[in-house]
Structures are given as structure tokens and as C-alpha cells.
Amino acid sequence: MFAREDGHPQLRKVVDTRLKRILKKAGIEKNITPHSFRHTHTSLLIEAGVGIKEIQQRLGHTDINTTMNIYAHMTANMEEKASQQFSKLMKDLLL
Secondary structure (H helix, E strand, O other), rough: OOOOOOEEEHHHHHHHHHHHHHHHHOOOOOOHHHHHHHHHHHHHHOOOOOOOOHHHHHHHHOOOOHHHHHHHHHHHHHHHHHHHHHHHHHHHHHH
């Protein structure tokens, strides 16, 4: 959320226009929206090991299934990584 000087929310169109201008000046041709930052933030939280319930609350989703449906591919990757780490731990214990 971006606020104006008077504390009220900035119009979405203003934020979109400013972001496009910044991307153009930076020579970035990828389509990045303000919502892209929300997904990036969430991805970083998942990679950091933050629980899905905490992420749900942070994003303001009333139903955890909404969070899971959007980010399930990332949590599946984390589950695979956890499985690999556990397997490594078990191998190390046998040595």
C-alpha cells in the first residue's frame, strides 16, 4: 500500500504509472506490476521457512486454502528440500 502525503491510499493508476516510468529508466523490459512485489515478498518468506499460517495472515487471506492454492508449487519445492535434508541427516548418522 502506498500512501499520499495526506495519509490516504495512493491511486493504483498513479503507482502503476510511476513504476512503469522507473522500469523504463532502468532499461527493464519485463512486465512488473506492484502486485509482483507481493509475490516476491511471499516467495522470500517461504524460502526463509516462515510457516504458511503466518504467511496467510500477513497476506490477509481469510482462507488458508487461498494461500496454499497460489503458492503450493513453492511449498512443494520446500517439502522436497526438507526430504532431501532429512535423508542427508540420516545418512550422516549411519557413518
